[in-house]
Amino acid sequence: MGNSLLKKLYSPEEFKKQGEKLLTEITTHISKTTTGKSSKTLTWNTPDKELLFWKTFLKEGKEEDFFPEILKRTTHTHHPKYVGHQVSAPAPITLLTAMTSALLNNGMAVYEMGMAPSAIEKVVTGIICDKIGYDDQSSGLLTSGGTLANLTALLSARKAKIPQDIWNEGYNKPLGIMVCEQAHYCIDRAAKIMGLGEKGIVKIPSKTNFSMDISQLEVSYQAATEKGIKVFAIVGSAPSTATGAYDDLNAIANFANEKDIWFHVDGAHGGAAIFSDKYKHLLSGIEKSDSVVIDGHKMMLMPTITTALLFRNKLRAQHTFSQKADYLLNDEVEEDWINSGKKTFECTKTMMCMHWYILFKFYGEKVFNEYVTRQYDLAKDFEEILVADPNFELAASPMSNILCFRYLDSSKNDKDLNDLNARIRQNLLEDGEFYLVQTRLSGVHYLRTSLMNPFTTIHHLTALLSKIKEVALTIK
Structure with a gap:
C-alpha cells in the first residue's frame, strides 16, 4: 500500500496498541x-x-x-x-461481539454477505419462538430497535388482513389499529407513517393500574366501525413503557380471534419475562399472538440496538415487503430465511445476532x-x-x-x-x-x-x- 496514511490506518500493530490501551481503560471503567x-x-x-x-x-x-x-x-x-x-x-462479553461485527462489516442483506450471521440469526429467533410457545411454523428476524420492529409487524398485519395490495396499489379507505392509551408512542408513530392518521389510532382506555381496560374493547371497536374505520390489528403492551403495566394478553387474543384481526404484542421491554420462571405468567396468552417484539438491549443484557421480531406464521415475515430487486432477491414459495433483505426495512444491518448467540452459548x-x-x-x-x-x-x-x-x-x-x-x-x-x-x-x-x-x-x-x-x- 503506497499511501502512508492509509497504511497506518489499517496497521495491525497500530490497532493492537490502541486496542490494548482501550481495553485496559474499559476494564477499569x-x-x-x-x-x-x-x-x-x-x-x-x-x-x-x-x-x-x-x-x-x-x-x-x-x-x-x-x-x-x-x-x-x-x-x-x-x-x-x-x-x-x-x-x-x-x-x-457483548463488547467483543460488537467489535467483531464492526470489523467484519457483513451487511446481511443477502446470504453471501452474511453467511455465519444469517444462520446464527435463524438459530436465535428459533429459540425465542420456542420460548414464546409458537410451533414449528414460526420464524423471526432481528432488526434495529423496537420502533422499527413494531412498524414492520403492523405492516405485516395490514398485508395479512386487508385483501387489497396496499403496498403496490395504495388504499384510500380508513384503517385502524387498536391500542391502549398507555402504549409506547411508537405505535402511534407507526400508524401515522402507514397513513392511518390520528383517527386510525383507536385508543383503549386504561385501568387504574395503567393496563388496558379490556371491558372497553367492544365499545371502542364498535365506535370505530361506526365511523367507517376498518380495524385490522390490536396491540397488547408487555409492558407499557411509562408504567411497566402488562396488558391482559389472553383477553386480547380472544378478542382478536373473535374479530379476525391481527394480534401483536409489543414486548420490547418485558417480553424477556418469557425466560423467568417466576414472572412468565405475566405473558400468558402471548403464544396466541400473530407477532411479538422483544428488545435485546433492554431486559436481555445486550448493547443497543438489537430487537427480535417473531411471527407465528413464518411466511408472514417475508411477505411484508413485496418489492422486486432482481439483482438481490429471488422469489421462493418456502421461507427464505437466508436473505434478510426480504424481511426488513434494512438492507444493511449489523451482525447483531452474535450478541444473542454468545449469551445463549456461554451462559444459557x-x-x-x-x-x-x-x-x-x-x-x-x-x-x-x-x-x-x-x-x-x-x-x-x-x-x-x-x-x-x-x-x-x-x-x-x-x-x-x-x-x-x-x-x-x-x-x-x-x-x-x-x-x-x-x-x-x-x-x-x-x-x-x-x-x-x-x-x-x-x-x-x-x-x-x-x-x-x-x-x-x-x-x-
Whole structure:
C-alpha cells in the first residue's frame, strides 16, 4: 500500500496498541462502575457547553484523551445508581461481539454477505419462538430497535388482513389499529407513517393500574366501525413503557380471534419475562399472538440496538415487503430465511445476532431467568419501602421493574407538587450521583425508575429516597 496514511490506518500493530490501551481503560471503567466506586452515574453538562467542548477538542484535544473523555462525559449504565432509561448495562462479553461485527462489516442483506450471521440469526429467533410457545411454523428476524420492529409487524398485519395490495396499489379507505392509551408512542408513530392518521389510532382506555381496560374493547371497536374505520390489528403492551403495566394478553387474543384481526404484542421491554420462571405468567396468552417484539438491549443484557421480531406464521415475515430487486432477491414459495433483505426495512444491518448467540452459548437461558427475576423482585422490594414512607406516593403497584412515584408535601396543591417533583429531578440530574427520569400520568408528574442494573440493591434505592428528601427541603 503506497499511501502512508492509509497504511497506518489499517496497521495491525497500530490497532493492537490502541486496542490494548482501550481495553485496559474499559476494564477499569467496568470495575469502578459496577462496584459503585465512581461517585457519579453522570457528570452533567449543558448542551451548549458540551457542544463547545467537542468542537474545541477536535482541533486542540490530544488523541490519547479521546476515549477517556468519552467514558467521563457519558451516562454510566453499569453504575448501580443508574435507574434511568430502559437500556441495559450490557454484558461485557457483548463488547467483543460488537467489535467483531464492526470489523467484519457483513451487511446481511443477502446470504453471501452474511453467511455465519444469517444462520446464527435463524438459530436465535428459533429459540425465542420456542420460548414464546409458537410451533414449528414460526420464524423471526432481528432488526434495529423496537420502533422499527413494531412498524414492520403492523405492516405485516395490514398485508395479512386487508385483501387489497396496499403496498403496490395504495388504499384510500380508513384503517385502524387498536391500542391502549398507555402504549409506547411508537405505535402511534407507526400508524401515522402507514397513513392511518390520528383517527386510525383507536385508543383503549386504561385501568387504574395503567393496563388496558379490556371491558372497553367492544365499545371502542364498535365506535370505530361506526365511523367507517376498518380495524385490522390490536396491540397488547408487555409492558407499557411509562408504567411497566402488562396488558391482559389472553383477553386480547380472544378478542382478536373473535374479530379476525391481527394480534401483536409489543414486548420490547418485558417480553424477556418469557425466560423467568417466576414472572412468565405475566405473558400468558402471548403464544396466541400473530407477532411479538422483544428488545435485546433492554431486559436481555445486550448493547443497543438489537430487537427480535417473531411471527407465528413464518411466511408472514417475508411477505411484508413485496418489492422486486432482481439483482438481490429471488422469489421462493418456502421461507427464505437466508436473505434478510426480504424481511426488513434494512438492507444493511449489523451482525447483531452474535450478541444473542454468545449469551445463549456461554451462559444459557438461565442468565435471563436470573436477571429478569432479580430486577422484578427488586421492584417489589422498592414498592414496600415507598408504601411505608408517608413522604412518597406510588402511581401504581409495579408489575415489572418500572416504578413511578412522587414526593409529597401536604402544604402544596397538585400544580405545585408537579413543579416540585420536576425540580427535584432536575436537581438530581445536575448532581449526577443518581440518574432517574420522569413522566406524566393523567396530568400528575412522577419520578420514574427503571431498575435495569443488576448491581442495584435496595440499599441504593433507600439512599435515593433519602437524597430526594434532602433535595426537596432545599427547594422553596
